Amino acid sequence: MRKPRVVILGAGYGGMMTTTRLQKTLGTNEVDITLVNKHDYHYQTTWLHENSAGTIHHDQTRIPIKDVVDFNKVNFVQDTVVSIDPDNKKVQLEDGELEYDYLVVGLGFETATFGIKGIEEHAFTIQNINSARLIRDHIEYNFARYNNEPEDRPELITIAVGGAGFTGIEFVGEMANRVPELCKEYDVDPDKVRIINVEAGPSALAGFDSELVDYAVKRLEAKGVEFMLSTMIKEVTPEGILVERDGEQELIKTNNFVWAAGVRGSTIVEKSGFEVNRGRVPVRPDLRAPNYDDVIIVGDCALIMNEETERPYPPTAQIAIQMSYVASDNIKALVRGSNELKHFKPEILGTVASIGEGDAIGVIFGKRKLFGWTASVMKKVIDNRYLLKLGGVGLLLKKGKFNIFK
Numbered sequence: 001m002r003k004p005r006v007v008i009l010g011a012g013y014g015g016m017m018t019t020t021r022l023q024k025t026l027g028t029n030e031v032d033i034t035l036v037n038k039h040d041y042h043y044q045t046t047w048l049h050e051n052s053a054g055t056i057h058h059d060q061t062r063i064p065i066k067d068v069v070d071f072n073k074v075n076f077v078q079d080t081v082v083s084i085d086p087d088n089k090k091v092q093l094e095d096g097e098l099e100y101d102y103l104v105v106g107l108g109f110e111t112a113t114f115g116i117k118g119i120e121e122h123a124f125t126i127q128n129i130n131s132a133r134l135i136r137d138h139i140e141y142n143f144a145r146y147n148n149e150p151e152d153r154p155e156l157i158t159i160a161v162g163g164a165g166f167t168g169i170e171f172v173g174e175m176a177n178r179v180p181e182l183c184k185e186y187d188v189d190p191d192k193v194r195i196i197n198v199e200a201g202p203s204a205l206a207g208f209d210s211e212l213v214d215y216a217v218k219r220l221e222a223k224g225v226e227f228m229l230s231t232m233i234k235e236v237t238p239e240g241i242l243v244e245r246d247g248e249q250e251l252i253k254t255n256n257f258v259w260a261a262g263v264r265g266s267t268i269v270e271k272s273g274f275e276v277n278r279g280r281v282p283v284r285p286d287l288r289a290p291n292y293d294d295v296i297i298v299g300d301c302a303l304i305m306n307e308e309t310e311r312p313y314p315p316t317a318q319i320a321i322q323m324s325y326v327a328s329d330n331i332k333a334l335v336r337g338s339n340e341l342k343h344f345k346p347e348i349l350g351t352v353a354s355i356g357e358g359d360a361i362g363v364i365f366g367k368r369k370l371f372g373w374t375a376s377v378m379k380k381v382i383d384n385r386y387l388l389k390l391g392g393v394g395l396l397l398k399k400g401k402f403n404i405f406k
């Protein structure tokens, strides 16, 4: 009898953890597992703001898939998913086609532009290793250019960031650390550099406790970050960003605009005919897609509602990892012919946002607030815990963050 074929799309948090758990719990005699990913490495998406600012090298963030996945048990295909045909149980890749009996979709997020003109053409986005490397090199190149221009061009050393949510704040925090290094390296007067954070809402870090938000904003302002709150970005142009506040429009000239204000699930899922809400699939309690009993969706492609707030849970690595536990258990049950599937219930252990090296804010265990160094250590503990879970002590020692005294 043919073994059931399990195909996992995307080696992000959700896909990688599902794969490593399945390789441990299912035997090669009972299942054929295939993992498909664009690159031959997995990366820690939650560290990309550091790679983009240049405060850590991307080699610390990426992990070769072969170091974690056992290729004797899992067939790894390095390719790009083009579409899914859930009615015929097929996946179209750039260089081929795969058939499956059970599918796990973990293709992650894409940038949401909210229809703002010029974002696609002129903004940088923090999405993956390639886009992070580009931001780092572009900003550094502009610092190098600054003293070589015949006229003063402040836009070269003006860094503007759209969005004061988690990603935007974490990125400006890293930039505030990186700018003094760049100034020293390229003989640029630090007083001339601007880091501007533009946010449409009235506050940074919407949804966070106000005491923590005040702390973060004050710390970042002290490091030179300028906040423009209640300010809409109307258009992004090659010259800069056109913003509007209190009915007044202003063009902020910048050659370094990073859009960090919105994500949605991979558009492949929507284009493949799955039902979506805000770009994400409203999965059933067992994480299966509506109408498809053989497709499980994990991570940022899945939408789950918080019944207390009646709003969707924000997409996070924490939830993607927790989903992988249920996804792998449910795949195991399906492969073994059982229909007793587990239900997913997120357990939010805490949320910690870094605001530069050695500084952070966060809430753990529901209500305990953390500030500064303690929060920063907690953030590193969270990061290191993931590495331990994914690849054991060896991976932790290779890629972990141990600089807790900085």
Ligand code: FAD
Residues within 6 Å of the ligand: 009, 010, 011, 012, 013, 014, 015, 036, 037, 038, 039, 042, 043, 045, 046, 047, 048, 049, 079, 080, 081, 082, 106, 107, 108, 109, 126, 127, 128, 166, 167, 170, 266, 268, 298, 299, 300, 301, 315, 316, 317, 318, 319, 320, 352, 353
């Ligand atoms: P991802 O981790 O995004 O992985 C998707 C994978 O699919 C990637 O390997 C990608 O290469 C692959 N892929 C995509 N498209 C294709 C294709 N067509 N073909 C083949 N492969 C493909 N969350 C937290 O919980 N805590 C944090 O502190 C935090 N900080 C963040 C900081 C930043 C800068 C960002 C950007 C996000 C942060 N998040 C954080 C959110 C978190 O990173 C995401 O929720 C999480 O990465 C989602 O995991 P995932 O498995 O769905 O997808």
